Amino acid sequence: MTRLGEIVEASTTKLRAVAPQTFEGPAFGSFIKTSDGSRTTFGVVAHVEHVSIDPSRRAIPLGRTWDELRREQPQILELLTTEFEAFCVAFAESDGALCAYLPPVPPRVHDFVEPCTTEEIVELTQDLSFIRTLGASGVLIVAELVAAAIRSAAAHHGDQRAYLVRAGREVADLFRQDYELASSIIRRIRVPERAHR
């Protein structure tokens, strides 16, 4: 089991977790899950940051390469941490099928976060409702987030292009009042056309 992190804050809409190794967090837009033993909550990584452990003390420039730092001041890594946030998009009770909407209660703090398997991602993203959930998350970078999630979902689908077209249409439909936003997402998920067609 790959452990991506441990939850340090959670709500019904999002969770915050700390990666076990500094600089080894999950990718932006990737699908993660966490289980409290009976319920599994699924989410999409919406923010990743490397910060100082002590919020009152920022890292200061040291003028050395990482090779030199590892050799001369290995303790420096201990002062840094990698944290990430994920938006909840779905959950599953231990016996039940997947529900593509927010969980009734937040995930539990100190539970671990793991990456989703391909099967889970396919199941989770087949019906595209995650796009609506993310679209409603209110983050400033909604275009980037939705596009990243769609790209990472598409990588797990057999016919990537067909999936991207379908997802793109969902985006166009969701943001039909905001052509600018819709088209900026669609441009971010586009498959480059073959040189001559």
Place this chain on the structure above:
Amino acid sequence: MSRTREAFDALTADLTGRSLGRVIKGSLLEGIEARLDDDVTVEDVRVGRFVVVDGARNRFFSAVHNVKLANTNEDVLLRPPDDGFVQEVLRGTNTYATIDLRPKLLIAHGEDGVRPVKTIPPHFATVREASDADVATVFGAEGLTSLAIGKPLEMTSDVCIDLERFVERSNAVFGKTGTGKSFLTRMLLAGVIKADLASVLVFDMHNEYGMWSEDEETKKKAPALKEIFGQKVLIFSVDPASSRRRSVTPDYEVQIALSDIEVDDLVLLRSELNLSDAQVRDMDTLSEVWGPSWLQTLMSHQDAGTLTEVLEGFHAVHEQSVKGLARNLKKVVKLPFVKESVTDHSADRMVKALLERRHVVIEFGGKTDFLSYMLVSSIVTRRIHERWREEKEKASADGRIGHPPQLVITLEEAHKFLSPEAAHQTIFGTIAREMRKYNVTLLVVDQRPSGIDEEIRSQLGTRVIGALDDERDQGSVLEGVPDAKALRVLLNNLEAKKQVLLGGYALPMPIVVEVRDYYDFAKATRRAAGERKREIDLWDR
């Protein structure tokens, strides 16, 4: 009842036709609008395509009359995406395509056969390409009295013309030169002959209906009516030398006696003969005074130089005018088939054959000689007019039905005979207007339909229309037809060859067809006619 229900269920269960879209708007008056499915490329939907709409209780039949682009969002139009992927994504969400339909017929649950529409399909009813079974349901199967004329665009089952209805009214084949009018007319006539539904008379201006015609494209010899039906068809030649040059042996030579020529025949030829109004009046006067031999009398006085003396006794005529008339009429008298007297009256012989349910093709010299063409046609048609009336009146008095036989008179270059001026003065106008009750109808073949009198056009039962370039022609062929505007779009989209819009009395609904191959048709028909044992390799050459 249950059998027809089964038939309906079988038909509507047949979902082989690809789904095209769903109904989004509609009115009985203005037709149906359907949104194309996102996976259907606009370019795949051709105007004229035969489609069905599945309502809850009816299946509607229609042609595609228009294809349109629409958008839900004005911003897209401001900055159209240039990227293929983005275009594809926006298709169906921001942009979409619609098609216009005009359902004409429907088949309802538990009902026998199709009937005209009195309602429209509901919202979101599926529109799909018609299947072959649909075409067969609407347009029937080929049979003794129904002729398979071609196939709807991109389909494999036949569209059939009901020949029994076809021969009941005057009909037309229109289209610019080279669209296949003459080939198609030959097919129609062969269908009528084979079904024995009418006697057929053809004024064959360009020598295409008798033995064979030269195919201008392939240079093959295309078999014609006599080649297909043998002795049931008689060829009369106006120019036997030309017939022989084409190695056709006519059954008879056409001979016209001067006394056969009436004023009306010459009135039809007014512009060919340059006759003034005064000269037309002069002809009336002369024929009143001199009787049936007026023309002969006039010409002999002219030749003998005695015209001045003779005309002294006339009040109403002007000597110079009559002399001019005689000079102009010289052209007629000098025609090789016009004789002082004849042993064999061609017109009577033709009428006799036609009354005996045989068929007559009159060949002309091949040159574009309207004088001969119109003169002979007029004389023969007048004779037919007289005889058919007589026969019909006698038959009615005797309570005999089915006599005289139905007769189809085929006129190439019909606008020459049916122009607004000619239509009111000549025999052809009379036939087009009123001979239906005497069992005579016209089959008008023409490339300039706008030159034909409007009233006569409105009498046409079935129209077969090929591509037309001229605006006036396009407008005139559909004048008075229901839904003319919608049909005009179909007409404008016809390909220049072998595609026609069919509609009218002998068809359940208007439809665009790809005309079937004439050679296959001729081969099959001749085999069926079974007249000839000798296999001539004309066909495959």
